[in-house]
Amino acid sequence: MRTTLLITLIATLPAFAAEDVGEKPGKAGERRLSPEQRQKLIERFDANKDGQLDDTEKAAAKEAMQARKGEILAKYDTDKDGQLNEAERGAAREAMRAEHGDVFGRLDVNKDGSLSREEWDAGKERREERREEHQGKREERREDQQGKREERREEHQGKREERQGKRDDRP
Numbered sequence: 001m002r003t004t005l006l007i008t009l010i011a012t013l014p015a016f017a018a019e020d021v022g023e024k025p026g027k028a029g030e031r032r033l034s035p036e037q038r039q040k041l042i043e044r045f046d047a048n049k050d051g052q053l054d055d056t057e058k059a060a061a062k063e064a065m066q067a068r069k070g071e072i073l074a075k076y077d078t079d080k081d082g083q084l085n086e087a088e089r090g091a092a093r094e095a096m097r098a099e100h101g102d103v104f105g106r107l108d109v110n111k112d113g114s115l116s117r118e119e120w121d122a123g124k125e126r127r128e129e130r131r132e133e134h135q136g137k138r139e140e141r142r143e144d145q146q147g148k149r150e151e152r153r154e155e156h157q158g159k160r161e162e163r164q165g166k167r168d169d170r171p
Contacts, residue, residue: 036124 033041045053045061053061076092077084084092097104107115107123115123 041061042051042053045057045064047057047060048054072092073082073084076088076095078088078091079085093104104115105111107119109119109122110116
């Protein structure tokens with residue numbers, strides 16, 4: 001999840017500079033948020049849970065994205081010109097791959113250096129399948145643990161009743 005959010009943030013940093021965080025048509029060269037990215041943004045910053053970002057929530061989103069952009073620039077902008085050139089972007093990508101694994105490489109199936117909508121969607125589908133698989137395993141473990149707890153409870157209850165019966169049988 002954190003890796004996906006990080007990739008999404010890096011890919012959409014220009015969109016967060018917009019006043020309404022992707023609601024108005026983008027300026028030339030600016031990326032627009034996909035519906036999935038927009039939904040994640042809403043899930044993360046919609047404090048009042050009304051399904052929309054009000055001005056305060058938009059400001060919080062913009063502030064968080066600017067802070068993340070600042071962190072990235074502070075760490076990788078070696079010439080301190082306020083933006084990442086190709087070499088700096090490459091260094092940032094390599095560092096993030098080392099930290100988070102080569103997520104981009106796994107998603108870029110045709111190895112053309114960019115993600116098509118099909119590659120992104122296929123990766124998303126694989127993540128959802130893995131998530132469902134893990135969720136199923138977690139539920140199985142929970143059910144197993146619950147069953148064991150119930151068995152122990154019954155066993156302890158039986159022992160209590162046995163002890164109580166012995167006490168009642170005393171002269």
